[in-house]
Amino acid sequence: MTRLTLSRALNEGLRRSLETDPKVMIMGEDVGRLGGVFRVTDGLQKDFGEHRVVDTPLAESAIVGTAIGLALRGYRPVCEIQFDGFVFPATDQIVSQLAKMRYRSQGNVALPIVIRIPFGGGIGAVEHHSESPEVFFAHTAGLRVVACADPAEAFSMIQLAIASDDPVIFFEPKRRYWDRAEVDTAAPLTDALPLTAARTVLPGDDVTLLCYGPMVRSCLEAAIAAREDGRSIEVIDLRSLSPIDMATIGASVARTSRCVVVHEAPVYAGLGAEIAARVTEQCFYHLEAPVLRVGGFAIPYPAARAEDHYLPDLDRILDAVDRTFAF
Amino acid sequence: MTTETIQLLTPEGERVDHPEYPLGDDVDIKGMYRDMVLVRRIDTEAVALQRQGELGLWAPLLGQEAAQIGSGRALSAKDMAFPSYREHGVAWCRGVDPVKVIELFRGVNQGAWDPEEHKFHLYTIVIGDQTLHATGYAMGIQRDGAEDEAVITYFGDGATSQGDVSEAFAWASVFNAPVVFFCQNNQFAISAPSDRQSRNPLYRRSSGFGFPGVRVDGNDVLACYAVTRQALRNAREGQGPTLIEAFTYRMGAHTTTDDPTRYRLASELEAWRLRDPIERVRSYLARNGLADSTFFAQVQTEADELAAKLRAACLALPDPPPLALFDHVYAGENAILDAERAQYAAYLEGFAEAAR
Numbered sequence: 001m002t003r004l005t006l007s008r009a010l011n012e013g014l015r016r017s018l019e020t021d022p023k024v025m026i027m028g029e030d031v032g033r034l035g036g037v038f039r040v041t042d043g044l045q046k047d048f049g050e051h052r053v054v055d056t057p058l059a060e061s062a063i064v065g066t067a068i069g070l071a072l073r074g075y076r077p078v079c080e081i082q083f084d085g086f087v088f089p090a091t092d093q094i095v096s097q098l099a100k101m102r103y104r105s106q107g108n109v110a111l112p113i114v115i116r117i118p119f120g121g122g123i124g125a126v127e128h129h130s131e132s133p134e135v136f137f138a139h140t141a142g143l144r145v146v147a148c149a150d151p152a153e154a155f156s157m158i159q160l161a162i163a164s165d166d167p168v169i170f171f172e173p174k175r176r177y178w179d180r181a182e183v184d185t186a187a188p189l190t191d192a193l194p195l196t197a198a199r200t201v202l203p204g205d206d207v208t209l210l211c212y213g214p215m216v217r218s219c220l221e222a223a224i225a226a227r228e229d230g231r232s233i234e235v236i237d238l239r240s241l242s243p244i245d246m247a248t249i250g251a252s253v254a255r256t257s258r259c260v261v262v263h264e265a266p267v268y269a270g271l272g273a274e275i276a277a278r279v280t281e282q283c284f285y286h287l288e289a290p291v292l293r294v295g296g297f298a299i300p301y302p303a304a305r306a307e308d309h310y311l312p313d314l315d316r317i318l319d320a321v322d323r324t325f326a327f
Numbered sequence: 328m329t330t331e332t333i334q335l336l337t338p339e340g341e342r343v344d345h346p347e348y349p350l351g352d353d354v355d356i357k358g359m360y361r362d363m364v365l366v367r368r369i370d371t372e373a374v375a376l377q378r379q380g381e382l383g384l385w386a387p388l389l390g391q392e393a394a395q396i397g398s399g400r401a402l403s404a405k406d407m408a409f410p411s412y413r414e415h416g417v418a419w420c421r422g423v424d425p426v427k428v429i430e431l432f433r434g435v436n437q438g439a440w441d442p443e444e445h446k447f448h449l450y451t452i453v454i455g456d457q458t459l460h461a462t463g464y465a466m467g468i469q470r471d472g473a474e475d476e477a478v479i480t481y482f483g484d485g486a487t488s489q490g491d492v493s494e495a496f497a498w499a500s501v502f503n504a505p506v507v508f509f510c511q512n513n514q515f516a517i518s519a520p521s522d523r524q525s526r527n528p529l530y531r532r533s534s535g536f537g538f539p540g541v542r543v544d545g546n547d548v549l550a551c552y553a554v555t556r557q558a559l560r561n562a563r564e565g566q567g568p569t570l571i572e573a574f575t576y577r578m579g580a581h582t583t584t585d586d587p588t589r590y591r592l593a594s595e596l597e598a599w600r601l602r603d604p605i606e607r608v609r610s611y612l613a614r615n616g617l618a619d620s621t622f623f624a625q626v627q628t629e630a631d632e633l634a635a636k637l638r639a640a641c642l643a644l645p646d647p648p649p650l651a652l653f654d655h656v657y658a659g660e661n662a663i664l665d666a667e668r669a670q671y672a673a674y675l676e677g678f679a680e681a682a683r
Contacts, residue, residue: 025470051470057501062459062494069409069463072442075470092491096453097460104437105449107655141664142656165658196660243663 001184007177009151010040010116012185013158014078018048021076024162027054028063028080028116037082038118038177060086064093064115068101071111078162084119084174085128091136098167099142114161114168119147120214120264121311122175124304130174131301132213132265137169138242138274145242146195147171149216151181153199156192157239164195171241173214198245200252204234207258207321210249210275212238215262215312222317233321241271249275250282257288258324262312267295289327294320331528332542332574335549338602340610348553357618359400359548360608361626363392366416367605368630369425370579372637373415373432377583381641382432386413390546390578393604394511396420397551398573401559402479405446409461409480412450413511417481421447425633426640435644455482455489458508462495465504465562477562478506479555485516487532488524496536496570505562507555508533508570511545513577518590530572538568545575546604576602649675 004012017024026041026048032055035042045053056063060081067077081087087094094115101109121130138145144166148154154172161168193199201216202223211219216237223233234252238244253259259279261272272293279291294312302310333345344350370388377385388395395416402408402420410417418428418440427440431450438449451457461480468476486492487510499506512529514521525532533540543554551573558569576599580587612618653668 057494057497059494059497061491062462062498065456065459065491065494066463066466066498069460069465070467070470071463072448072460073464073467073471075467089490092453093456093459097451097456100437101449102658103655105442105655106436106439108441108443109449110658144657144659196662243661246662 001182003180004151004155004183005178005180006148006151006154006173007038007040009155009183010158010172011042011044012183013155014041014044015047017078017159017162018044018052021162023074024076024078025052025054025070026078026080027056027067029056029058029082031055031080036080038174040116040172041080060090061093064090064098064113067113068093068097068111071113072109076112076162078114078116081115081117083129084117084131084133087117087133094137094143094169095140099140102166103142110165111167112162112165114158114170116170116172118174118177119171120174121301121307122214124307126304127301130307132263132296134169134171134241135265135270138271142167143242144168144195144240145171146240147173147213147238149173149213149237149239150176150179152183153237153239155183155185156187156189157195159189160192160195163189168195171213175214176217179217193239196240196243196245198239198248199237200234200248201237202233202235204232204256206232206256207234207260207324208249208252208256209233209235209260209262209317209321210238211235211262212241213264215264218312218314219262219317222314222321225314226318226321231321244271244275244278246278246282249279253279253283254286257286259287259291260294260317260320260324261291262294262317264296264311266298267293268298270295289324292320292324332544333550333554334544334547335553336547336607336611338546338607340607340614342611345550348550348557350549350553354549354552356549356608357612357622359396359552360605360612360618361629362396362400362416362419363548363605363608364626365630365633366396366419367392368634369415369419369637372634373429374579374583376429376638376641377432382429382583383434384582384584385432386582387579388413388415390576390599390604391511391513392416393548394545394551394573394575397548398479398509398555398571401552401555403475403559405476406559407446407448407461407464407476407478409448409457409464409478410450411454411457411481411483411486412452414450414481418447421445423447425637429637429641430644433641433644435647455486455492458482458486458492458495459498461506462499462504465499465506466502468505469502475563476505477559479509479559480506481509481511483516484510484512484514484521484524484529485519486510487529496533496538496568499568500536500538503565503567505565506568507558507562508568509555510570510572511575512572513575515577515581515587515591517581517585528572530570533568533570538570540570540572542572542574545573546602546607548604548608
């Protein structure tokens with residue numbers, strides 16, 4: 001076991017993939033010499049060369065568009081989009097090309113591309129550096145969408161994403177990059193939880209908290225605080241945002257009878273809405289309360305000094321938990 | 328045609344030489360003629376099929392046969408092509424069965440050929456996207472150290488206004504990627520004339536990106552062949568990208584849903600008819616005794632037979648089975664999609680039971 005930051009765990013995972021498969025390559029803005037603005041790719045260009053760790057010109061659409069061409073040639077590109085708010089110039093290539101290629105080619109073409117995106121707020125950043133655009137991609141058939149939550153998960157999930165023959169949009173919880181935890185870097189990837197599975201982070205009996213990415217830690221903290229009130233909260237890390245692991249979610253809610261979904265992205269038409277609808281269909285006779293959602297408001301991401309009001313925190317999460325017991 | 332335009336065969340069918348683009352003696356001009364006649368016949372038949380309700384849409388190539396056959400025949404077997412959606416002539420050169428192209432426009436699938444098998448990627452409808460795919464593929468060739476391979480990508484005058492095309496130019500240039508950008512300037516992006524896309528001639532666009540651009544008479548199959556062949560050679564030899572502007576004219580509609588009489592004069596079309604890409608080759612072959620009336624008649628018969636076969640194959644195409652909707656979305660598991668497939672299968676089965 002090694003104690004690593006989440007950023008370093010991703011770095012180790014990327015390194016492992018580069019070592020394992022000579023077709024894996026990394027491309028993006030500042031990923032080479034600088035090692036990425038969050039240092040996720042630190043040292044990789046030095047060890048694997050400029051042909052495999054490519055400092056690209058500054059053009060997100062071209063990062064994804066040329067990655068598609070490289071994948072057609074047999075490579076497995078891992079693209080970095082520097083910040084969540086900068087992915088939109090690449091949306092056409094992601095939605096119109098990357099997501100659809102396997103389908104429209106009737107399986108003749110595979111595009112095993114990973115697009116890494118640091119996402120979410122809480123770092124006091126300027127505009128376009130704190131967004132949660134995951135639902136745009138979850139709504140796009142043909143993509144897999146995942147979010148990692150802690151260093152151990154980051155280490156295994158990035159390798160699983162790279163090994164996937166489907167395109168994967170890989171969200172990294174920006175404000176958790178410097179969280180440290182023990183990571184078993186010697187564990188074989190075959191022991192890792194599949195990319196499509198949700199994970200019970202903390203078992204509990206009274207209510208199910210569903211979350212992903214940066215909100216996993218927030219929900220864990222909320223669950224621990226709730227123990228003082230005698231409430232036993234089950235925390236589930238979704239991990240996969242498309243497809244959602246409804247088997248794990250349904251089994252939990254059938255047992256707890258209450259469910260709260262937490263994400264930083266706006267509640268309106270967010271992933272919570274999809275989950276609430278599915279939980280209602282699947283667990284209708286088990287539910288003691290409607291599925292509640294905690295998330296961003298129906299506003300553009302606010303200025304940094306106001307973001308604490310926008311982002312779900314321990315109190316807002318527990319407020320929603322309280323409300324599920326009020327029905 | 329201005330003096331800056333490369334031409335090896337005049338509209339009257341006269342051969343002219345160009346010092347930078349020697350043609351050589353081994354060029355199969357009769358083969359080029361045959362290809363152009365066949366693809367025009369395919370095109371005519373496809374328009375007719377659409378008019379009769381058998382195709383949802385067709386994008387005619389009429390007038391662009393020389394640009395497509397000339398450049399398509401310049402490709403080696405290993406070169407990779409990334410088309411837009413009008414490159415039926417290039418598809419023909421890459422050995423893609425015209426029925427496969429028809430399948431797409433009939434709507435029974437969205438691209439049925441194997442791109443790697445034919446070294447011809449699927450059609451790309453979002454304008455300009457494929458130029459980045461081509462550039463990335465060329466970057467892959469560099470990484471493979473495959474010195475006998477290059478890439479060509481096709482796009483139109485309208486596409487030059489798209490950001491992706493400029494990004495592709497920039498990337499190909501800084502990475503010195505072995506890719507040829509083949510722009511068919513057919514004078515119109517649906518209704519918008521090419522001067523709505525650029526104040527400068529399009530071939531000069533590349534100079535700002537740091538690589539050469541050349542304008543070729545796009546209705547001259549020999550010039551399109553020679554210029555493309557040279558650009559591909561340069562790419563394979565490590566000299567990086569070239570932009571080719573094939574100056575041509577879309578003699579038909581943008582697609583079968585379009586009415587070009589709303590935005591251009593009949594006199595303009597008549598002027599371009601005099602520069603027809605096929606007629607000038609026919610004149611050249613006949614005048615120089617390289618082909619006789621038997622040859623021309625044989626090619627026409629072959630074209631008509633091809634069209635009849637294409638029509639029969641089109642009409643025989645089955646609609647896709649409903650549950651195939653769910654196939655090939657993902658390589659791996661997806662429980663959400665699997666559940667939808669199962670539910671829809673059960674729903675359909677309900678009708679079958681009711682009918683029993």
